[in-house]
Amino acid sequence: MQYPSEIKDFLKGRGSSLGVYKSGPGTLAFLASGMLASGSSVVVIVPGAPELARLKSLFSLLLSPEDDPRAEAPWRALPTYPPGMPTLSAWASRYAFLNFATATSRPRLCLLTVDNLLPKWPPRQVIEESSIELAAGEDMSRELLLEQAALWGYRRQPMVESPGEVAVRGDVLDIFAPGYASPLRFEFFGDTIEYIRTFDPATQRSQAELPRMRLLPVASVVFTDASRAAARELWESMAVTGELRREAKAVLENKLETGDGTIWPGLFYEKPASLTEHLPKDAVYMLFDASRLRSRLEEVEYGWKQFLEVEAAQRGFGWPGPRLCWPGGMARKMWLAGRQVLFEDLVLGHGKHGPDMPEKAVERFTDLFWKPGEDKRPWSALVSGLRDWAVSRRQVVLSFHGERSRTKFLKMIEHEGISLSTQYHPGSTGLFALVSPLRQGMELTWNRTLILAEDVLRPEGGEESGRAAARPRPG
Known part of the structure; x- marks a missing residue:
């Protein structure tokens, strides 16, 4: 991988923090994949759902074990954690992530939104013992x-x-x-x-x-005889001090009696955990759009405050907010748990502490093929482009939405004498045809790499243009 010297030094363990500028999600995904391949665990933190979806698609593209579909992927994403009551479906996803994060010592990549740092989580021991x-x-x-x-x-x-x-x-x-x-x-x-x-x-x-x-469990708390007894003791203590209203205590007691484990962990365990206690201890933290993380965390903190106010108005009693979430200042410090790579914009008056790694979005066919007439002959333009890129680019990764569309494309491109690999490794060079949900493309000029989603390979103009890009023209 052709990294700038600052990145190479960081990979060798030099320095605790590094900035990356003029970049984007493709560069982050490549850098994280390279770190993972070199034996380092990685934690990627993003502001919200749009960034999460984009990076999930990229990691599906770059880190899926296509040579053995039964093998577990070395990465897992944690969905957003909006303010609200616990639900089984949300906690099913969270337990899958927590089990992945804690169940192995091998290098792994954890992708999450910053709002997950605010709520309190079950103790690590509970996760380790509940499978x-x-x-x-x-x-x-x-x-x-x-x-x-x-x-x-x-x-x-x-x-x-x-x-x-x-x-x-x-x-x-x-x-x-x-x-x-x-x-x-x-x-x-x-x-x-x-x-x-x-x-x-x-x-x-x-x-x-x-x-x-x-x-794995699906309820937000795990019931055992010991955990029930400890929760009752905790609630009685909180009721005596006035931290928990008697009406709220009665609701929680009823959940115990009926076997309803949808209780916030911070309100059930005397010593709940922060999310970072479940993450790999030696991980490198990669912060995407780092300048937005603090403001996004403040928005979520305010969202929890509003939710609890509405709950109190509707129920006639409130839930103790400090038991559900960590203070915002403490949550902001959680991404300092390891060495950091910050993907950020250069702000006037602030020193630069890392390399430029330019990345440009490729959102439509004409971003690649802009010469007159190329949109009228999309297949010819694409074939010519692939032949040129095979020489001029280090990697060209084509992403298809499914196996069917990839197989169809490979059969057609074979007639043009162009071969693409269906197995990917960060250190490899050449043309690749992979499967992922990716919808857009990107050009990593620092690495001479193109990542192109299936949608980008078709010119705009409706279904007929799409079909034209998907098949060779006669002659």
Whole structure:
């Protein structure tokens, strides 16, 4: 990888903080992927959902193990954490992330929005102790599995459709668990798990057979005899001091009695954790649009204040805000937990402490092919461009929305004598055809790299133009 000297020094462990200027999400994704490949864990923090979606697409493109689809990707994204009551679907995603972040010592990449630093989280020990490995062929009582699922917040339904739901029909147990894109079907023979399969909830048809799976909680807190007793003691202490209204305490007590684990962790555990306690200890922190992170955190802090005011007005009693979230000043210090790379704009009067790594957005066909007539002959323009880029560029990465469109393109481009690899590594050179949700493109001039989404390869002008770009012209 052709890095500037400042980046090379940082990769060698020199310096605790580095700025990157005139850059963008593609450069961050390349740099993070390179750090991961060199054996360093990475934590990427972004302001909000749009930046999260863009970088998720890029990491899907650059870090998906296409040579072995069953292999676990070395990265995981944590969705946004807006103010509100805990829900099973949101906490299913969070437990999948927390398990990924804490369950292994191998280098890994954690992508998250800055609003996740404000709320309080379950202690790390709770996460480490709250998982069950289940394998086909092993003995496990269906009733025992159902009981454990109930303790962890799963709700029994006639049919499983959403994360956190479980259903039983005869010797079959269906469950939608964190970390899986589809629900899972356990088929029992007596007290033995005979098969574990993913299935489509709409058609109920099986998809793929799994040799094993990991079951995680979906409720925001994990009930055990000890945790229930500790929570009751905590609430009584808070009620005595006036921190918790008796009406609020009654609502929480009722959740314990009914097995409803949708309780904010900060209001259940006496010593909740910050999110950074779950993240890799030796990670490099990469802050995207760093100058916006502080203001975004202030917006979210104000959002929590407004939410709690509305709750108090509607219920007639309030929840103790300081028990739910960390102070804003403390949350802002959390990204200082490790060495930092700040992707930021150069502000007048502030010193520059890193390299320029220029990146330009490529949003449409004409950003690449602007000469007269090229939009009328899109296939010819693209073929000519690929031949030129194979020589002039270090990497050209084409991203397709699905396997079908990629396969179709590869068959057509083969007739032009152009070959593209379907397996990617940050240190490789050449032309690549990969699959990801990416919708836009970018040019990394510092690295002579083009990343082009399928949408960019088609000229504007509707369906006919799109089809023209997707097939060769005769002659």
